[in-house]
Amino acid sequence: MTELKVLEGKKLTVVGYGSQGHAHALNLHDLGMDVTVGLREGSKSWKKAEKAGVKVATIGDAVKGADVVMILAPDEAQPAIYENDIKDNLKSGAYLGFAHGFNIHYKRITPKEDINIFMVAPKGPGHMVREIFEGGHGVPCLAAVHKDLSGDTKEIAYAWANGVGRKVGVIETTFQEETETDLFGEQAVLCGGVTELMQAGFDTLVEAGYNPEVAYFECVHEMKLIIDLVYEKGFAAMRDSISNTAEYGDYISGKKIITEESKKAMKGILTDIQNGTFAKSFIEETETGYKFMDKERDQYSDSKIEEVGSKMRKMVFSK
Ligand SMILES: NC(=O)c1ccc[n+]([C@@H]2O[C@H](COP(=O)([O-])OP(=O)(O)OC[C@H]3O[C@@H](n4cnc5c(N)ncnc54)[C@H](OP(=O)(O)O)[C@@H]3O)[C@@H](O)[C@H]2O)c1
Structure with missing residues (x-):
């Protein structure tokens, strides 16, 4: 079952209210889901999210008791957010979602053993994901399951994707494929x-x-x-x-x-993504x-x- 029904009655938490965060939170909220946005203390987005009609709490409080937690803060901030605010608050058997495979694929986050891990990556910038939804249409999403303890993580992922993307279409992928093709596409082409x-x-x-x-x-x-x-x-x-x-x-x-030279450069870019050179240099850039x-x-x-x-x-x- 990939219908939204599997999310009904569940407590859904979206961490972050930026480009993707506001779109996931508001699209699911508009469809009648029980959504809480988790934000850091003093967040500039707190009032904005409340004004849009969603519940807001600190990340720790929003994660406590949640059935599904989608982490939509910048990739480089996610490892610290997971360690400090999510890990000890996330209940056993919960589902932790990502919109990009970076931190799982490059092992920047090693989630605790007793949770399910999935990904829903809408194929569009966050403001378009929201704008298109408001116009009555949707965007396609990629979905992947990294760890399925409960036996229904794929249903949760597809339901989330169908909610955020208004059932336009879900394409199944893996964390590795999504991470490497997404990084390649944005660097070499888009x-x-x-x-x-x-x-x-x-x-x-x-x-x-x-x-x-x-x-x-x-x-x-x-x-x-x-x-x-x-x-x-x-x-x-x-x-x-x-x-x-x-x-x-x-x-x-x-x-x-x-030219052939350009294709050679593209292959070089892909190699650096596949062997982790790009990820290492991006992480160094964020840390310095x-x-x-x-x-x-x-x-x-x-x-x-x-x-x-x-x-x-x-x-x-x-x-
Ligand atoms: N941008 C896109 O269209 C797009 C497309 C596909 C996938 N993705 C993926 O979606 C995820 C989110 O990306 P994004 O571009 O939507 O992020 P973003 O807009 O940069 O996220 C901003 C949100 O994250 C919060 N945040 C930032 N640093 C934080 C920290 N250190 N502690 C706690 N909260 C923090 C901000 O809090 P404040 O409000 O307090 O500042 C804000 O609510 C990433 O995994 C990304 O790869 C993004």
Whole structure:
């Protein structure tokens, strides 16, 4: 049984009220589930969650007596939260859920023996998971079971996924597969790959003397319009929708940009994820005060592309 019924009458706790936390908590609350949000003392999210209508308690209190606890704080904060606030408060036989496999797969959290472990990873940023749900639709979720003491952890995971994602679809995976493919996708394609591609295209046009505003529209703004077509209908329909000139240029030039060298780099990225090199370096970064990330953030926020983008977004979205 993967229906929401298996969660009815159970005490559900969502730890954290950020991007994913607010979406899981509010979607399940809207479906009539008994949800408590667990937050640290003095949390800036406390009032926001209460105002949205969910019960709020400190993490320790929210975990005490809970049947299912979903941990939705940042990955790097989760090991300490588990050790300090969850481990000793979580009752025997409870279910502990994650939205990403990082801490279990890389053994940053070793859960105590007497609990069930599962994952529900909605395939979308948290604010979209909520927004799409509010619009009456849902997002697909990945689900996995790491440890099943009770014999029904898969039913719990699927029910959670079907609640948060409004039954759009659940794809079964493992903690290892989700962790490695998720990290690879965001680094090589979705975040790292796409932003560097747009940046390089913008810089090439601007350095060649073209108007930065025109360059921004061509290399950044229109990305969404093309991706929306791919998202809704696939590559072939997107190519059908663009002009023959654009389609011919796509076939001629795409492979000059993404070359065998690029694929070799992708394989290198995947190897670093698989052998734990990336995880180790990310953990070091978080433990030494996010120095590298702060430098990168400053550099990007002061960049030409952001300056032009801010102007263009005002023009496009202010009316
Ligand atoms: N972001 C996404 O769209 C997305 C997509 C798929 C999977 N995931 C996974 O979902 C999980 C949550 O990610 P997220 O991006 O939603 O996290 P997030 O928005 O950064 O989480 C913020 C929440 O965590 C709380 N928090 C932060 N540090 C804490 C600490 N040291 N102690 C206690 N609470 C703390 C914050 O408390 P305050 O309110 O008090 O600041 C806030 O409520 C991660 O495993 C992530 O990999 C995220």
